[in-house]
Amino acid sequence: MADIQTDVVIVGAGPAGLGAALYTARDRYQTVILDKFVPGGQINLTDRIENYPGITRISGPDLVSTLKEQVSSFGAQIKTSAEVTHLEQRDNNVIAVTTEEDVYLARVAILAPGSDYRHLGVPGEDKFRRAGTGVSYCGTCDAPFFRDKHVITVGGGNVAVEDTIHLSKYCRKITMIHRRQEFRATKVLVEELLEEAKKGIIDIRYDTVLDSINGTDKVESATLKNVKTEQTEDLPCDGVFIFVGMIPNTGFLKDTIALDANGFIQCDPEFLRTRMPGVFVAGDCRVGAAMQLATAIADGVAAAMFMKEYLRDPSWWNKGICLKAMGWS
Numbered sequence: 001m002a003d004i005q006t007d008v009v010i011v012g013a014g015p016a017g018l019g020a021a022l023y024t025a026r027d028r029y030q031t032v033i034l035d036k037f038v039p040g041g042q043i044n045l046t047d048r049i050e051n052y053p054g055i056t057r058i059s060g061p062d063l064v065s066t067l068k069e070q071v072s073s074f075g076a077q078i079k080t081s082a083e084v085t086h087l088e089q090r091d092n093n094v095i096a097v098t099t100e101e102d103v104y105l106a107r108v109a110i111l112a113p114g115s116d117y118r119h120l121g122v123p124g125e126d127k128f129r130r131a132g133t134g135v136s137y138c139g140t141c142d143a144p145f146f147r148d149k150h151v152i153t154v155g156g157g158n159v160a161v162e163d164t165i166h167l168s169k170y171c172r173k174i175t176m177i178h179r180r181q182e183f184r185a186t187k188v189l190v191e192e193l194l195e196e197a198k199k200g201i202i203d204i205r206y207d208t209v210l211d212s213i214n215g216t217d218k219v220e221s222a223t224l225k226n227v228k229t230e231q232t233e234d235l236p237c238d239g240v241f242i243f244v245g246m247i248p249n250t251g252f253l254k255d256t257i258a259l260d261a262n263g264f265i266q267c268d269p270e271f272l273r274t275r276m277p278g279v280f281v282a283g284d285c286r287v288g289a290a291m292q293l294a295t296a297i298a299d300g301v302a303a304a305m306f307m308k309e310y311l312r313d314p315s316w317w318n319k320g321i322c323l324k325a326m327g328w329s
Helices: 017-024 043-047 060-073 137-147 158-169 187-197 292-312 314-317 321-325
Strands: 001-009 031-034 077-079 084-089 095-099 102-109 115-117 150-154 172-179 201-207 210-216 219-226 232-236 240-244 246-248 279-281
Touching: 001 017, 001 095, 017 031, 017 060, 017 102, 017 172, 031 102, 043 115, 060 077, 102 232, 102 292, 137 150, 137 158, 137 240, 150 158, 150 187, 158 172, 158 240, 172 210, 210 232, 210 240, 219 240, 279 292, 292 314
Parallel strands: 001 031, 001 102, 031 077, 102 279, 150 172, 150 240, 172 201
Antiparallel strands: 084 095, 095 102, 115 246, 210 219, 219 232
């Protein structure tokens, strides 16, 4: 296992990581990006992106290819199949980022490992996760692709309620299922949902779970099951939206970086600082992330900009209103 010196290590080559690398490499900092798999992350599964400012339409893989080429043109190194297993701060504020093969010693680390949508694990879910086949985990992203269609939404939290309401602006019919009698979402959101349901587009079914997603080349129906009566029904539909939470890819940070109860990285929202000096965070893995492509890239850019303040003056790490308000300094 070799020690490799560099200026910046970025963990994760998704939109946030690539956004950060574009700025660090262009500022002539020696930049290494480590990714467990290949660049892109979740965005590789997106067939059409229409809500990224300035780009009318592009596929996820095409956007990733463009970002990767742009980042590489400024000298950033992208290491694939490089799973990070540990991170620690050593003497003189050096950040050590460990993979199975090497240890990268950097002045700054930007954590952008992203997160994965929580899956239900029902038959048909993986089959139709491919772009354009009917299973989605983001109503804000994919609502326009289901215009005048009938979709099923699954979940009972804030995101499930908000995205179901958003989908009602596009879809002809929405069947919303929830395994309980009461939603976990905040009261004001539930009240808004119930008002929307009165318009006839949203049909709410309580005590109901998704048993399977059915079809040949795309979603054609879903099997629903009432948890009290055990009765099942095959409901024809054009798509299924699953809103049951996110899982941040932060397992390697346990006992190193402060995480919340769900595994998201705690940070100072003003400057994206973690509690470890020299370690910033960007994208969907952080507490308070908006979980959108544009905001993930913006996070990466912001972290890359703020890191220069730290490199100019390490004492900057303990300055700032937000940091003091959170009791970190």
